[in-house]
Structures are given as structure tokens and as C-alpha cells.
Amino acid sequence: MSFDLALGGKRALVTGGTKGAGAAVVQALAAAGAHVTATARTVPENGSGNVHYIAADLLTAKGCAKVAEEAIRIAGGIDILVNMLGGSTAPAGGFAALTDEEWQREIDHNLMPAVRLDRALLPSMIARGEGVIIHVTSIQHELPLPDSTTAYAAAKAALSTYSKSLSKEVTPKGIRVVRVSPGWIETDAAVALAERLAKDAGTDYEGGKRIIMNALGGIPLGRPVKPAEIADLIAFLASPRAAAITGTEYVIDGGTVPTA
Template sequence: MSIDLGLDGKRALVTGGTKGLGAAVVQALATAGVRVATTARTVPESGSGRIHYIAADLTTARDCANVAGEVLRMFGGIDIIVDVLGGSSAPAGGFAALTDEEWRREIDHNLMPAVRLDRALLPSMIAQGSGVLIHVTSIQHRLPLPESTTAYAAAKAALSTYSKSLSKEVAAKGVRVVRVSPGWIETDAAVALAERLAREAGTDYEGGKRIIMKSLGGIPLGRPAKPAEVADLITFLASPRAAAITGSEHVIDCGTVPTA
């Protein structure tokens, strides 16, 4: 973004920040002048400039606590948290394929990291009277695919409801809570999926993309969103320019969800 968002010198934590959307968010915030700490299970050996990497498995309570402590020691406080971490490893096969273990894994990956980090870091935001929490949900909580995303969609729905409730609790204390709900994003993983589907169908990459878009019921813009496009929205919402925005969910899906 070329406009001044008033973010210079702010302190942020971005989860899942070495790949895909997370990496785009880290770069967008750093470009806007934010000091960024970001997590992943495997991280580069050292940070660069405004970016600091923390190795952690945020599906565990222990690593969430360790990350929160390290962020507070490093920055002395926190202004922005962007919970990007998420995804699904559940098998296809509908409800019958979802064991208790699969349900637990989806919830631990898509809900609990945000809950635990918020619980650890929100007190410092409340103490300073300001802060922004951005939880990345998914259009899947409104548009689930029964064959493969039931548990993921349910976990993201829980994250969305938790976010709305939290926004009501902390808005009067100076902390904004906002949800960003992406559709299909053209990350490296999404490209790999489209390429695999293309090979299986005997078509090219564009044909693979069309297969995915058809499975979603179509995308009116005719393409997925770019990671940088979603990251720009998140960066704006984290900024003082969005100071009146809280409790809301911002869909960025190229028109995929067919209802208002």
C-alpha cells in the first residue's frame, strides 16, 4: 500500500508467517513499518530487519505460552495480533471418516492457537488501552464441502463466533477484534493442488484451477485471490485508518459465496 497507514513502529505477532498468506501478511506489515514477530514450525535461521522468527508448534498449549512470553520480552508489549495459522489434514469421506482424533486435530489447529494467544497477550493490550486482533476465518464456515471440510469448517465457525463474542467484551477497553474470511487463495499449496488435479484430468494448470472453482460452485471473478490482496486488506484493518471497525467479518473471496 502506498498510503500512510500510521503503522510505523507498531508491534505485531503473525502466526504461520513463513508460507502462503502468512508470509504475505508479514511482508505487508513490515513494509508498512511494523516490527513483526512470526511463528512457524520451521523458520529461517535469523530474521531480517523488522521481521523476527519464532519456531513453535502452536497446536500445543506449551508453545503458545512460550511464544507469548517471547513476544512480550522482545517487544515489551504488543499492538497487533494476526492469527493466520490454519488448514486441514482431514481425510475425504464425509462425516464417517472423521474420528475423534481428526476432530481434535482440526480444532487444535484452527481454533485453539487464537484462543490461547489471545488469552496470554490480551491483558497487555488492555493495560495499554489499545490493540487489534485479526482472526483469519474462512468462507468454509458458511460454504462447507461435506466430502472433505466438515471439521475444518466447523472449527472456523467456532473461531468466528469466538471472535464476535470477544469483540463485544474488549471493544470498550480499546481493543478491536476483526475477522477476515478468505475464499480460495492462490498460494504455493493451492498451485500444487491445481497442478495435481490438472495432471489427473489430463489438462493444464488453468484447467486445474477451473476444476477447483467448479467444486466451490464457481468464482464470479474467474480466479482465486492473491495472497498479497488478502494481506493488504488485513494490513488496512490493523491500521488506525480502520479505527471504527470492530466485531465485523470481511469476506474476500472473489464473489464465491453466493449470498449476502
């Protein structure tokens, strides 16, 4: 049996699509035949093949509007929207270190880009009676680290709840809405963190990884998730092969979350 994802000719928009898991998603969708538009603050000067890039700051309403307008202009419409963008710049120190400005920044980074792009692009999907929206959340909304990820985890929890509500509203109109919840991903930034921790602890890279895994309460798989593994899951969920999947959240964390 062939496992063609049937993504040929589909038009996808991937936010945060130039680094880490976002770049892997762009590559996976393009390899499957989709026409991909990717966003980031800084992008390559030229696209390659069926990948185009839009430079924009999605932490602002203006940036989101620019991306929606340009994506429609480039592709003529969007069939698949993958909201990958996320991250945190909040300081360590627990609740007391989180000012109003820090809270707003986490919300602007991890919730509002998805809300704004969905609002801009859903009407055309609804008019066609089909489309897929994938929101990338995080296991942090179930396993927050009080010293450093409280605001990030809360923003991702808001994204998850918003996504579930949206799925109930638009699935009857032909739009699937799915969440993907990764654990620790072995991106370049994660590698750099592990190497720094290893150096401080007088150990090697594998030792640095174990320090991070222990901080997370352990990863039964024994390693972080690879960006390509996140991308493979998202490509499947975005494809017609997953036509009956909507309104649910897929955890990909090597077993980090200790409950079913």
C-alpha cells in the first residue's frame, strides 16, 4: 500500500519556518509536494523550489496582517495553516519576576499570532468548505517549570483551549483543527544549551542532555524528540490521510508526560 500523503499542490503557511522544528515542517511539507509559504523575522533572500518566505514580526497585529495578505497573494489562498511560532524570553525567578510586560510578551508570542492568522485566513477556508489548522502547543501547559516557564506555559494552555473551542466551531464547516504538543526538541538552541550545561558541570554533551532530561522529570525514551519527528507528525495530520482527525491534541515527547 502506498503511503502518499496526497499533499501535492496543497498550499501551506508555516509560521516560524526557518529554524528548528519549523524548518523541518517546511521541508517535510515541500517534500510531500505542497507549495509552502514560511515566515520568520529574518528569512533567506530567495525561496527554493516550492518554498517562499515572508519576513514579518508576528508578535504584532500589523505583522500578522502582512503575512496573511502576502500569503494569499503568493499562493492564491491557504489550505493548511501550521502555527509553529512560539518561545519564551521570560526571566527565571518564578511569579515575582514576571511583570505585566513579561506576561504580555509571552501572550503576544505564543497565543496572538495564531489567533490573528486564523481570523484572517479562516473565512476563505470556510468559503471553500475545507482546510486544516494545526496549532503547536507544548507539554509545558501540563508540566510547567515554576522557576522559568509559568507565563509561557499559561500562554500555551490558552492556545490549547482556544484551539479546542475553534475546532468545535469550524469543524462542522469543513475545517479540521488539531494540536501538536511537543516535549523537549533537539534543535540547535537545545544543543547549545546542553553543551553549555555540560561545560559548567564538567561533563560531555550526553551528560548535558541528561541534566536537561532530569530537570524535566525524565524522558523514558532516553533522548529528546528530533525536529524531523515533529515534522513527520504534522505532515501526516495536515494530510487527507488524517481526514477524520480534528479537535484533539497529539503529544510527542518521548514519554515525558507521566499520565495518559
